[in-house]
Amino acid sequence: MSPRRLPHTPAWWFDGSPPPVWARLLAVVYAAVVALRRLGYRRGWWRRWHPGVPVIVVGNLVAGGSGKTPLVLALVEHLRAAGWTPGVASRGYGRQHARTPRWVTPDMSPAQCGDEPLLIAQATGVLVRVDRDRVAAARALAEAGCDIVVCDDGLQHYRLARDVEIEVQDVRRRYGNGRLLPAGPLREPLERAADCDLRVLNLGALAGAELAAGAGEWPMRLAPGELRPLGGGRRLPLSALAGQRVHAVAGIAEPERFFAMLRAVGIAVVPHAFPDHHVYAPEDFTFGSPLPVLMTEKDAVKCAAFARPDWYAVPVRAQLPEAFWQALRARLPTRAP
Structure with missing residues (x-):
């Protein structure tokens, strides 16, 4: 399986060609900013906030989608079946009036809340909050009665303290050329993946692709409905x-x-x-x-x-091994009766 270039992304991210000099120079600056930001949160220079209920963050290191939304839907379904009352926090990418926080209802237009939050609200019926400030979104969900928050994207939103981090990676593209933006597709250095509690490899519907999953990666297949x-x-x-x-x-x-x-x-x-x-x-x-x-x-x-x-x-349904759900449950606090 060769890496595939995303539409409207630089060719050098995925095709093996060398990045231009300007991109490599900017990547050095970007790397310094990312390193300083990570150091600041580790040292406590900037404060993290927790909404008081467990937080699961689903995200990726590579710019662009990797199959996070099907996993979020599966998480919500699993948590609800286990007795939790989940809510979903999202930025609401591409929506109008992006600075205005909003509750997502199934009858909204995508322009009001973003396509992925609307899909989640329609498919699950759980509370969905869109807000550029993930901390505020998580707090609003907790105050509305949710006892666990699933954050759709936000791996790099360090201000929101989280209990579980799940990285999602696409099996076809992986990490591209392994370089940071804009020389490559990475939002953070590769070693950041090791900090995540669970790493999911999105296989799509590729037959026999389970063999592509490496050590520490959970295979996720997307089954059409x-x-x-x-x-x-x-x-x-x-x-x-x-x-x-x-x-x-x-x-x-x-x-x-x-x-x-x-x-x-x-x-x-x-x-x-x-x-x-x-x-x-x-x-x-x-x-x-x-x-x-x-x-x-x-x-x-x-x-x-x-x-x-x-x-x-x-519609597609994310299918993961039962061992994945056991590993997730082991990282969550015991739910209060």
């Missing part, structure tokens, strides 16, 4: 479109992950890749051939308002 019509109505098994051609739409960090999942079940994919967090308009779907349209759930929340009857969302 039933097709959900964007306009409402009866769900269909994904196999209903096996052998057919479809337009596949993905505005995620790695669109090929979605396309490969569909091909794996025998669907003939006409791929349409868009930038991560793309804001869709009806004209984006002028494809020239009247085929069914399949898209990720993250894209579907932004297209429901103008969807046609043969447009479907393809």
Whole structure:
């Protein structure tokens, strides 16, 4: 599996070519800033804040997506089944009025809260708070009755004290060239991964990819669910479109992950890749051939308002070994009855 370049990212991050001199020079400055910031929090120069309930932070070292949202959904489901009342804190990337904290409700538009928080709210029904200040978001969730907070992204948001850190990494891209921004895709040095309590390797739907997981990495597979019509109505098994051609739409960090999942079940994919967090308009779907349209759930929340009857969302479910959940529970305090 060779590394794949993210759309709209420098080629040298993933293709093995040397970064330009300016990028390497800026990376030295960036490294100094990151090191100073980490030292400041370790030495107590800057204060960390804890909301008074357990905090699980899900994040990544590589710029761009890596499959955090499916893991957040799985965490919420597992915690709720174990008797917790989880809430989700998120920055709400790409939303309007980004400085205004907001509770996310399932009937909101993505422009108000961001596509990923809206997806989480619709899929789980738990409280979701978007706020640039993760500490304030966690506090609001705790005050609203949540007894555990899952922070979607925020590994580098050190001001929020956390009980468990989970790093998510994409199996195709890994750490790219291993360099810091902008010479490479890393937000923090590689050794930062060793500080995380749990490290999850997102395998997508790749067959046999479990072998790619190294020591200390938990494999996560994304299993597709039933097709959900964007306009409402009866769900269909994904196999209903096996052998057919479809337009596949993905505005995620790695669109090929979605396309490969569909091909794996025998669907003939006409791929349409868009930038991560793309804001869709009806004209984006002028494809020239009247085929069914399949898209990720993250894209579907932004297209429901103008969807046609043969447009479907393809939900995915994160599957992890039972040993992962045991390791997570071992790091959480005993829940009060």
